[in-house]
Amino acid sequence: MKLKQAVTGIAALACMTTAAHAQSAGSFYVTTGWFHLAPQSSSDPLKVTSIGGSPTNITEANTGASLSSADTIGFTAGYFITDHIATEFVIGYPPSFDLEGSGSLSQFGKLGQAKQWSPTLLFKYYFNAPTATFRPYLGVGVSRIWFTDEKITNGVFEANVLHGPTSVSTDSSWEPVFNAGFTYAFNQHWFAGVSVSYLPLSTTAKLSTAANTPVGTLNVQSQTKIKLNPIVTYVNIGYRF
Template sequence: MKLKQAVTGIAALACMTTAAHAQSAGSFYVTTGWFHLAPQSNSDPLTVTSIGGSPTNLTQPNTGAKLDSADTIGFTAGYFVTDHIATEFVIGVPPSFDLEGSGNLSQFGKLGQAKQWSPTLLFKYYFNAPTATFRPYLGVGVSRVWFTDAEITNSVFQANVLHGPTSVSTDSSWAPVFNAGFTYAFNQHWFAGVSISYLPLSTTAKLNSAAATPVGTLNVQSQTKIRLNPIVSYVNIGYRF
């Protein structure tokens, strides 16, 4: 009986030790889940910057654009540097955003679309003990953001506002990330989590149009600064090693 109690006690101690190290310094974890990106967007008026190679500064008043929300699958990988501090790399399958007209451009509805890439590095501080089931955290980090497959898809908008077929390019930028969330441990390995992030982010969209005129085709260049400022929520399931 004493031997059985001793073995049981040792086994329990081993389990406690394993659990204690599950969220402590030196442990790795991975997660996957669903990102919802909700841009708090607006833009500057559309401005014509060049006609036929000649610089201009023609602003079209009460014109603008905004981005709709998007969803995608995400992945993270993290490492606990200490019992309370972790670094985390975040990436998602690039979501496709629809660009909607606002102001005088709202009559055209969807103007175009683009895919966003935003790999992120976070530094997170976890509260509560490493063995706690519930661990809230605060984080801060940086994201590198760029867009691909940007295009104007609205032919009526191209013909009436941009005066011809138009290509789009956007600049890339670094953006700070502010993050908060929590994890809930089911055991020493599996856990679930929820987080919310905010990125103060803007990009300049440059439009290059081929405008048909009586004297031939003229190259017309326009641009607008779009402020995205997305709020990003992430619901996930994770595994600690």
């Protein structure tokens, strides 16, 4: 009986040691899961900045736009620097956002769309012991944001408001990221997690239009500042090495 108890105790100690190693300094992990991006968006009125090469400052009153929510698959890879501090790289397949008209532009519905890229580097502080099943954390980091495939998709809006074929470009930027979440360990390797992040993000959309006018086709430059400020949730499953 004593031998059996000793063997059981050694086995339990070995499992605890393995689990501690898997969640402690020097260990790597990867996750995959689902991102939901919910922009808390608004925009400045559309402003015409140039007509035929001549600078202007014309504000189109009661015009605006907002962005739809989006979902995409995500991946992370992380490393525990200490038992409580980890660094993590985050990337997702670029989600596509719809640009919806607001104010006097709401009658047009969807105006355009764009894909967002936002690779992120986080530093996270984990609470509780490395062997704990439940580990909440707080994180902060930085994200590089840019957009691709920006385009106007609403022909009626393009013809009646912009008055001609229009191309769109957007600014890229570095933005801070604030993050909180938790992991739940099933064993020394597999775990699940949930996190919420906030990015105070804005971008300037610049429009270049070949406008049809009484004096012929003129290049019209206009722009609007769009505040996205997305709240990003991430539900995932991970593996620790």
